[in-house]
Amino acid sequence: MNPDRLLGEIRSRKDYAGQILHVRESPARAATFADTPPELRDTVRALLDRLGISRLYSHQAEAVAAVLAGDHVCTVSGTASGKTLTYLLPIVNALHERGTSRALLMYPTKALAQDQLRKLTDFGAGTLRQESTADEGLAFTAETYDGDTPSYRRRLIKRDAQVVLTNPDMLHVGILPYHHTWSEFFRNLKYVVLDEVHTYRGIFGSHTANVIRRLRRVAAHYGADPKFICCSATIGNPDELAARLTGLPMRVVRDDGAPRGRKLIVFWNPPVVEKLTGKRRSGNLEAADLLATLVRRQIRNITFTLARSQAELILRYAREHLEEDHLDDKIMAYRGGYLPAERREIERRLFTGELLGVAATTALELGVDIGGLEAVIMAGYPGTISSAWQQMGRAGRGQEDSLAVLVGLSGALHQYVVNNPEYLLDAASERAVIDPENPFILAAHLLCAAYELPIDDDEGSLFGDKTPQVLDILSEGGYIARRTRWYWLDPEIYPAREVSIRSASGTAYDIVTEKGDLLGTMDGSSAQRMIHKGAIYLHGGQTYLVQELDLETKIARVKPADVNYYTQPLVNSEVRQVEPGERKQLFPDLPPPAPAPAEPAPSEGEPPAPEPPQDGVLLELGPVSVRTRVVGFQKVRQTSEKTIGSEELDLPTEEYETMGLWLLPSLSALQAAPASEASGCRAGARTPPAVVTDHSSGVAQAPALQQTIDIPGSLHAIEHVLIMLLPLFVACDAHDVGGISTALHPDVGGPAICLYDGYPGGVGLAEAAFDRVPELMAAAAQTIRNCLCEAGCPACVQQSTCGSMNRPLDKCGALLLLDSWLQRLA
Numbered sequence: 001m002n003p004d005r006l007l008g009e010i011r012s013r014k015d016y017a018g019q020i021l022h023v024r025e026s027p028a029r030a031a032t033f034a035d036t037p038p039e040l041r042d043t044v045r046a047l048l049d050r051l052g053i054s055r056l057y058s059h060q061a062e063a064v065a066a067v068l069a070g071d072h073v074c075t076v077s078g079t080a081s082g083k084t085l086t087y088l089l090p091i092v093n094a095l096h097e098r099g100t101s102r103a104l105l106m107y108p109t110k111a112l113a114q115d116q117l118r119k120l121t122d123f124g125a126g127t128l129r130q131e132s133t134a135d136e137g138l139a140f141t142a143e144t145y146d147g148d149t150p151s152y153r154r155r156l157i158k159r160d161a162q163v164v165l166t167n168p169d170m171l172h173v174g175i176l177p178y179h180h181t182w183s184e185f186f187r188n189l190k191y192v193v194l195d196e197v198h199t200y201r202g203i204f205g206s207h208t209a210n211v212i213r214r215l216r217r218v219a220a221h222y223g224a225d226p227k228f229i230c231c232s233a234t235i236g237n238p239d240e241l242a243a244r245l246t247g248l249p250m251r252v253v254r255d256d257g258a259p260r261g262r263k264l265i266v267f268w269n270p271p272v273v274e275k276l277t278g279k280r281r282s283g284n285l286e287a288a289d290l291l292a293t294l295v296r297r298q299i300r301n302i303t304f305t306l307a308r309s310q311a312e313l314i315l316r317y318a319r320e321h322l323e324e325d326h327l328d329d330k331i332m333a334y335r336g337g338y339l340p341a342e343r344r345e346i347e348r349r350l351f352t353g354e355l356l357g358v359a360a361t362t363a364l365e366l367g368v369d370i371g372g373l374e375a376v377i378m379a380g381y382p383g384t385i386s387s388a389w390q391q392m393g394r395a396g397r398g399q400e401d402s403l404a405v406l407v408g409l410s411g412a413l414h415q416y417v418v419n420n421p422e423y424l425l426d427a428a429s430e431r432a433v434i435d436p437e438n439p440f441i442l443a444a445h446l447l448c449a450a451y452e453l454p455i456d457d458d459e460g461s462l463f464g465d466k467t468p469q470v471l472d473i474l475s476e477g478g479y480i481a482r483r484t485r486w487y488w489l490d491p492e493i494y495p496a497r498e499v500s501i502r503s504a505s506g507t508a509y510d511i512v513t514e515k516g517d518l519l520g521t522m523d524g525s526s527a528q529r530m531i532h533k534g535a536i537y538l539h540g541g542q543t544y545l546v547q548e549l550d551l552e553t554k555i556a557r558v559k560p561a562d563v564n565y566y567t568q569p570l571v572n573s574e575v576r577q578v579e580p581g582e583r584k585q586l587f588p589d590l591p592p593p594a595p596a597p598a599e600p601a602p603s604e605g606e607p608p609a610p611e612p613p614q615d616g617v618l619l620e621l622g623p624v625s626v627r628t629r630v631v632g633f634q635k636v637r638q639t640s641e642k643t644i645g646s647e648e649l650d651l652p653t654e655e656y657e658t659m660g661l662w663l664l665p666s667l668s669a670l671q672a673a674p675a676s677e678a679s680g681c682r683a684g685a686r687t688p689p690a691v692v693t694d695h696s697s698g699v700a701q702a703p704a705l706q707q708t709i710d711i712p713g714s715l716h717a718i719e720h721v722l723i724m725l726l727p728l729f730v731a732c733d734a735h736d737v738g739g740i741s742t743a744l745h746p747d748v749g750g751p752a753i754c755l756y757d758g759y760p761g762g763v764g765l766a767e768a769a770f771d772r773v774p775e776l777m778a779a780a781a782q783t784i785r786n787c788l789c790e791a792g793c794p795a796c797v798q799q800s801t802c803g804s805m806n807r808p809l810d811k812c813g814a815l816l817l818l819d820s821w822l823q824r825l826a
Contacts, residue, residue, distance in 0.1 A: 002400070003402065019268045022418075022421045024265045027262055030294075031258060034057070036061065037065040037068060047124065057258050058090075059315055060086055060257070063229075067090040067229055072246065076253065077233075077254075078256055078389065079233065083195075086229065086253075091103045102163070102190060103190060103193065104189060106171060111347055116165060125401050141163070146174070147340075152201045154217060159184065164185070168501060170447070172207075172496055176211070176496070185734075186221075186610075193228075194212075194242075196231065196232070196233070197232035198232045200241070201730055202434065202731075205245065206434045206438055207445070218452060228242075228246050235429045236429045239252045244436060264401075267406050267408070269408040274797055275788070277789050278409075278410075278793045278795060279435045282410075283407050284314050287305075288303075288321065290303075290318035296322070301375040301377060302395070304379070305359055306382065310359075332359075333540065337521050338539075362382065373402075377404075377405045380408075381424075411724055412794075415783070415795040417728075430431065433731060435764040438763055442466060442467070445463075455480075457485070509527040510555050511556045512555055512558070513544075513557075513559070523629055531548055544559060552575075565637050565644060566635075568634045570633055573738050577622065578625055581622015582622065582770075584619075586616060587824040613668050616665075618666075619663060623657055623658070625655065625658060626660075627653050627654070627655045630651045631648065631803050632648040655758035657761065658760060659757050661756070663755075664750065664752055669820070710741045716741045717810055726776065740753075774822075780814075790811075796811060
């Protein structure tokens with residue numbers, strides 16, 4: 001493929017409307033080699049020779065040497081840089097030294113484990129035969145062990161497999177609780193591999209860190225002390241993340257010696273279709289058009305999406321384009337929730353080249369070797385810089401030219417990135433945040449650990465300083481008891497089954513057709529939002545209407561539906577302060593306001609009213625109680641993506657405690673806003689005037705303003721844009737964070753905006769944002785100022801899931817407030 005010629009053809013089309021905002025060339029790079037470590041056995045060197053590998057890339061050689069020297073190692077390099085060799089060579093070397101050695105390879109997805117199993121065959125691996133364990137001609141045996149593994153093979157794998165490939169979920173629920181049936185495996189466990197470490201962040205990473213600690217104690221019980229080998233894409237803190245995940249010191253290998261081909265990176269923004277509102281053509285339609293364009297040219301590609309429903313919509317739109325060309329059967333969707341047989345068949349068709357295109361969630365973002373991909377479309381910014389580079393790296397593996405296109409969706413986050421390409425192309429990667437000592441997560445895994453093996457008093461060094469306190473609480477609840485050690489009390493109860501490590505809730509929901517057939521599954525945390533009664537469920541390009549969601553049996557019943565809309569949930573939240581937390585002034589430098597008239601003293605026994613901040617904007621970080629409820633849903637027409645109606649729902653409220661970040665502006669900070677000179681708003685006109693930059697201060701200047709702002713609407717607009725932009729500064733997804741805003745919050749005595757972790761106990765997102773509020777506010781102001789709409793739209797201050805239907809919102813007032821605060825900070 002010639003990406004320059006393809007872009008020229010696209011620009012010359014009659015329907016081209018200037019969507020290409022920016023093109024950056026990522027140049028080709030030659031490889032840097034190093035000698036093979038001398039510690040490798042001759043049999044392993046001979047194997048490399050047979051594979052045509054005479055030298056290793058520099059990072060491969062350094063990592064392998066460090067592992068063989070006895071270090072725990074984390075290798076950080078780009079996509080298709082050969083990280084697999086950094087752990088396969090030490091493992092194969094150990095198996096040639098001692099055939100009883102065992103290795104556990106853990107991947108975040110089943111698809112990646114299946115792909116890596118295929119690669120292991122190049123190194124002499126084979127699967128176990130049912131009738132014999134002494135397979136002739138095999139260097140070693142390797143098997144996947146996950147939820148798709150047939151029961152008749154599980155006993156054979158436990159007994160005889162030398163290398164086992166699994167995922168954190170199966171290790172948590174299907175291996176560690178049954179460790180006595182794996183005794184020989186754990187007794188000889190030499191290496192544990194954690195691939196794609198950058199994906200273990202937030203709630204999933206916090207759970208996985210505790211699963212790994214449980215793994216370490218089970219291995220120690222059988223006398224093993226395995227070395228950990230980690231691999232990661234580029235993130236801001238690989239050493240910290242790997243150490244937090246494993247609880248072990250890590251040697252980090254960073255210098256990537258792999259070659260790479262030339263890549264054109266395109267920033268594509270859909271054209272504006274309504275000048276008054278600033279509404280753009282659907283990004284999903286644009287992505288589907290691009291997908292179809294590539295398929296017609298026989299260019300193998302993948303379109304990454306942010307959600308399951310988006311993958312299904314783009315598939316549907318692209319198939320409509322390709323029907324006349326009889327190519328609609330050459331594309332497919334790939335996402336979680338498909339049944340195992342469906343996933344394996346799609347993977348096979350991708351690998352063999354039968355499919356020319358696929359619309360996929362991040363399930364295919366990771367190191368699955370699809371082979372021969374020439375282009376990648378990203379239907380929306382994936383949320384982190386590392387994920388974006390991972391997705392772009394799926395195309396052009398090796399030295400080939402390739403194309404990557406980022407399509408801007410309507411949200412503020414996506415519009416910020418496509419309009420500020422230097423953020424993605426030049427900025428450092430974000431820091432991944434996990435909190436293994438989140439008390440809710442820790443408590444769940446201490447129960448699982450006690451079920452597996454009694455817990456000693458000194459195991460706080462493994463699970464963290466909060467362990468004794470959490471064990472006492474669990475004992476008071478009657479789950480465990482202390483008799484020299486902490487013992488699980490009820491052998492009939494299996495705690496791991498009740499703990500979902502990928503979400504804040506437990507058991508998954510089944511999605512069942514009218515005939516009783518299992519169509520798919522949905523994690524518990526998403527069920528009320530995505531498969532409530534009246535919701536549209538998309539599967540394999542087909543549309544289904546949810547007739548019933550049974551919360552007790554955890555079953556959603558669906559029927560085929562011929563409708564031209566999809567649904568979006570509407571969610572309301574209420575946040576209360578549990579106790580005051582850490583405070584700091586964002587800017588405390590204004591003179592104090594005139595003293596207010598004395599308030600009458602409260603009646604005897606009545607608590608004093610909370611005092612609002614006296615000046616500036618106060619930031620506070622502390623525990624909060626959150627109540628959320630799905631109050632209804634919107635119907636959104638396909639293709640035009642216009643809202644065509646809404647309905648109310650009666651679903652139960654979810655309540656939990658977490659960590660919250662409060663922005664508490666004083667009355668003087670709100671009253672100062674109309675005097676701001678930095679805003680693009682003018683009284684009586686909502687269009688931006690010409691802005692001149694005063695380079696001495698670095699603050700944009702415009703004529704003095706006098707305008708009354710809607711305080712509730714302005715705070716509401718700021719809340720929305722802060723939530724949507726938070727993933728720019730903290731490695732998370734927008735749905736990981738919630739928020740509220742109000743002109744008078746009873747717990748703080750004044751106006752308030754609160755951003756909170758969307759998980760019980762929190763996972764460090766509010767804490768990470770606490771120190772980056774000025775940067776977050778600056779990005780919010782820039783996003784609002786650059787948006788062409790008049791009164792607010794999804795590209796700046798509207799949020800599709802807002803339970804109050806985005807009312808009230810004052811876009812201009814939000815910009816006035818933000819600019820006045822940023823001037824004070826400057």
